Amino acid sequence: MAIEPWNAVFLAGFAVYVAIRHVYEKRARGAEKVVNRFDRLEAGLLAVVAAGTLILPLIYLCTPWLAFADYRLPAAVPRCGAAVMIAALWLFHRSHADLGRNWAVTLQLRRDHELVRSGVYRRVRHPMYAAILLFGVAQGMLLANWLAGWSALATFALLYILRTPREERMLLDHFGEPYRDYMRASGRLLPRWRRGK
Numbered sequence: 001m002a003i004e005p006w007n008a009v010f011l012a013g014f015a016v017y018v019a020i021r022h023v024y025e026k027r028a029r030g031a032e033k034v035v036n037r038f039d040r041l042e043a044g045l046l047a048v049v050a051a052g053t054l055i056l057p058l059i060y061l062c063t064p065w066l067a068f069a070d071y072r073l074p075a076a077v078p079r080c081g082a083a084v085m086i087a088a089l090w091l092f093h094r095s096h097a098d099l100g101r102n103w104a105v106t107l108q109l110r111r112d113h114e115l116v117r118s119g120v121y122r123r124v125r126h127p128m129y130a131a132i133l134l135f136g137v138a139q140g141m142l143l144a145n146w147l148a149g150w151s152a153l154a155t156f157a158l159l160y161i162l163r164t165p166r167e168e169r170m171l172l173d174h175f176g177e178p179y180r181d182y183m184r185a186s187g188r189l190l191p192r193w194r195r196g197k
Contacts, residue, residue, distance in 0.1 A: 006078040007061055010142040013085040014057075017092060017135060021105075024096040028103050028110075037107035037170055045159040046106070052155030057139065060148030069146040081141025088134035094120045095128035103128075107167055115175050117182055123191035125182065126164065130189045132156050164188065 003011070060066045096103055098119030101110065120127040136153030143149035171179045186192055 003061060006073075006081070006142045006144075009078070009082050009085070010057070010139060011061070013082075013089060013135075013138065013142075014054075016089050020089070020093050020096060024099075024103055025105065028101050031101055031110040033104075033108050034111050034113070035107075035109035035170060035174060037166065041162065042106055045162060049152075049155045049159050052151035052153075053136075053139075056148045056151040057143060060143060060145050066145055066147050069148070071144055071146060073141070073144045077141050081138045084134055084141060085138035088131050088138055091120065091127055091131035091134065095131055099128075107163070107170055109170065109174055113174065115171075115178055115182065117186075121186075123186050123193070124189065125168075125186045126160075126188050129156075129160050129164070133160065133189070 056066070098121055099116055102114055102116055104110070124130065133153065133156060136150075136156050139152045140149040168179075168183070172183075175182075
């Protein structure tokens with residue numbers, strides 16, 4: 001099956017996304033975990049996200065099976081999608097870089113885990129989640145298929161809604177009042193700006 005130009009842009013962006021994740025996963029490997037809240041819900045959510053982010057797009061790009069969900073995109077939409085993807089990849093990389101060895105793919109805390117409040121974490125508690133949601137929007141703008149295009153956004157939104165309260169509870173349990181102060185000073189996905197200063 002021929003790959004359309006905007007589909008190739010999506011594949012290139014996805015390759016960069018995977019490369020970023022691989023680099024930082026390798027750097028974080030080997031650190032001792034002191035809290036591990038990986039459970040069946042977490043495993044299920046990660047499987048659903050993998051289906052929406054990887055499996056459905058690959059089925060769309062490599063087979064005619066999802067052709068029933070194809071639609072036409074206005075010419076400007078994929079261009080905007082490419083710009084959104086660039087922004088998402090920058091934020092995804094910056095989020096990993098600012099977290100350093102404090103990052104984990106699941107709900108875990110490592111020995112000597114630090115509360116990062118600098119860089120992109122200064123005013124936003126979950127910029128990596130914001131980056132992944134933006135990537136899902138870009139996917140929808142680049143792949144002209146209702147299922148493959150919007151599956152990443154839908155599946156990651158589900159993970160975000162179910163995981164974030166559990167993650168914040170884990171961080172409150174571990175860091176206590178400093179994390180509560182951080183919550184008051186920052187937004188989950190968008191910056192919280194203080195008035196009068």
